[in-house]
């Protein structure tokens with residue numbers, strides 16, 4: 001466990017000027033990624049994982065809410081509890097176990113986060129997406145980011161999978177970015193472009209795989225939007241998002257994708273649609289999203305999600 005209380009306690013100590021220069025103290029330096037987690041600190045975490053596992057992973061997987069089983073299929077797994085990784089935050093959300101699993105899948109070296117970090121947990125975005133930089137320095141070339149999301153597109157059904165081909169970054173609209181603060185060019189450029197963030201070849205391969213799996217009618221390609229949470233959206237917000245071209249909504253992933261693209265990783269991401277977001281006013285209780293339903297649907301669909309991920313990794317392996 002980190003000796004600094006920044007990792008276990010994302011708040012507090014406001015006004016403590018003596019800590020202003022502590023680069024890893026998120027309570028004082030709110031969002032600057034390079035200040036919160038300088039290159040050297042990320043390198044130390046990466047070395048800890050690579051040495052501890054004896055593996056240099058090529059593919060990094062982030063398991064969404066209730067999708068932790070994506071890490072359970074990893075072979076020869078070496079498991080690191082987040083609490084035991086130096087300078088790592090802890091998971092606080094149900095359905096996010098808080099373990100890093102390193103091993104092999106379809107012959108590829110992989111590392112999977114069984115539990116991600118969300119803004120609403122009180123972590124700055126820089127901290128939420130810090131593990132993506134750790135992945136990069138471990139050797140990861142491909143990020144697979146998964147999430148549970150509410151379907152706004154009326155054509156989407158619960159249990160469908162939306163392959164992300166773009167996003168609307170609502171937190172970014174509000175002036176919040178994981179890349180805020182001084183840029184460290186060892187990770188990437190000051191002004192990264194985000195068009196083509198979601199790798200087109202991987203999306204096409206996933207569509208082909210969905211045909212082989214016989215689930216192509218449950219597959220969509222769409223736009224995800226990340227809101228700050230932890231509240232689910234109002235009807236007015238959902239209507240606004242729909243008008244903006246958003247198909248699915250959640251509270252994660254976008255800051256991870258931004259961090260991955262900044263350091264030039266290839267990105268594949270999908271949303272499991274765990275609930276339908278009605279954009280009509282109604283007093284039906286059924287229309288209200290809740291985390292238990294999100295988790296239950298994710299559990300039901302984990303087999304299909306695992307197969308999709310495994311098959312896609314096998315395709316990447318074939319090409320390398």
Ligand SMILES: O=P(O)(O)O[C@H]1O[C@H](CO)[C@@H](O)[C@H]1O
Pocket residue numbers: 063064065066093116118146147148149229250251252253290291294
């Ligand atoms: O995005 P993931 O981590 O899958 O989780 C989603 O599910 C939770 C809400 O039920 C939120 O954390 C939302 O972002």
